[in-house]
Amino acid sequence: MTSKTADVWLPFPAEEIAGLPDTFRYRQWDGEDDFPADPAACVFYVTPYMKSPEVTLRPLADMPDLAVVQTLTAGIDHVLGGLDRLRPGVRLCNARGVHEASTAELALTLTLASLRGIPGMVRGQDREEWRSGFYEALADKSVLIVGYGSIGAAIEDRLAPFECARVTRVARSERTTTRGRVHALVDLPRLLPEADVVILSTPLTDGTRGLADQAFLGRMKDGALLVNVARGPVVDTAALLGEVESGRLCAALDVTDPEPLPPGHPLWHAPNVLITPHVGGSSTAFAPRAKRLVARQLTRFAAGEPVENTVLTTG
Incomplete structure (x- = not known):
């Protein structure tokens, strides 16, 4: 694709992105009511x-010449429902390489904050209460990472200095990495009872929707911590509420179902639950990494080279 009559739609100003090819006309659109130009171009x-x-x-139904859809998220579940509006051959690319560091940081933050009782200490500070005592450490704990893609691997990178007793990896299918075995999802019933901390970093698919259901949670050991930096619907909210309200499990959630979590929802005040408002990727690391990805993808596209991170092609 080399025509200057072709448009590229970006959610941020083109002048903020170094290295964009001058092959295209750049249009800024970040979801406003009015489109910046005719989507057909x-x-x-x-x-x-x-x-x-x-x-x-x-805009998808009005983009007959579209060749690439580039998300700025690791997950693509939010665009799958519109792919039937596109002609065959359109490539859907995700933002692999943009969110790993930030999401892994938050996964570790949620884990440490929950284990060390930081939410209660913050509430104590608000009330001028000195809440001393013994709290759980991450050291010597067994951690299970469910969803061992690039984000899951980045989480393990950050767990490495914390002297965990064991880190176990689970993905859709079994494979071997330089770090060792990655178990398949079918192994979860055997692995869950052994884990002190279960971190969910799996994409949302038909196979992972409701993965952490009553059976999954029921197999977790008493007192275990569930950390979700994946997508809210990976967890059965009603089943989780039952486990945390009974005091058997703890949870740290960056994503919820429903989301945003509405006022009055019982998760807000459930015991031993820490909630952050889906900020795994929303850090200062996002913009520079996203812009570098966009520039790299468009440079390849302008040169007629294959774009990176292609998740699927419409057909």
Whole structure:
């Protein structure tokens, strides 16, 4: 694709992205009501970041010449519902390489904060209460990472200095990495009772929706911590509420179902639950990494080379 009559839609100003090829006309659109130009001229669509599926998918039906949809998220579940509006051959690319560090940082933050009782200490500070005592350490704990892609591997990178007793990896199918075995999802019933901390970093698919259901949670050991930096619907909220309200499990959630969590929802005040508002990727690391990815992808696209991170091609 080399025509200057072709448009590229970006969620941030083109002048903020170093290294963009001068092959295209760049249009900025981050989900506003009005489109920046005729969608029919768009050949490369970088989706708005952290907008609803309805907003993200709105222009697709009017983009007959679209060749690439580039998300700025690791997950692609928010765009899958609109792919039937596209012609065959459109490549869908995710943001692999953008969110690993930030999401892994938050996974570790949630784990440490929950184990060491930081939420209660913050509430104690607000009330001028000195809440001393003994708290759980991450050292000597067994950690199970469910969803061992690039984010899961980045989480293990950050666990390495914390002297965990064991880190066990689970993905959709079994494989071997330089770190050792990655178990398949079918092994979870055997692995869950052995883990002190279970970290969910799996994409949301038909196979992972409701993965952490009553049976999954029921196999976790008493007092174990569930950390979710994946997607809210990976966890059965009603089943989780039953486990945390009984005091058997603890949870640290960056994502929830529903999301945003509405006022009055019982998760807000459930015991031993720490909630952050889906900020795994929303850090200062996001923008520079996202812009480098976009520049690299468009440079390859302009040169007629294969784009990176292709998750699927419509057909």
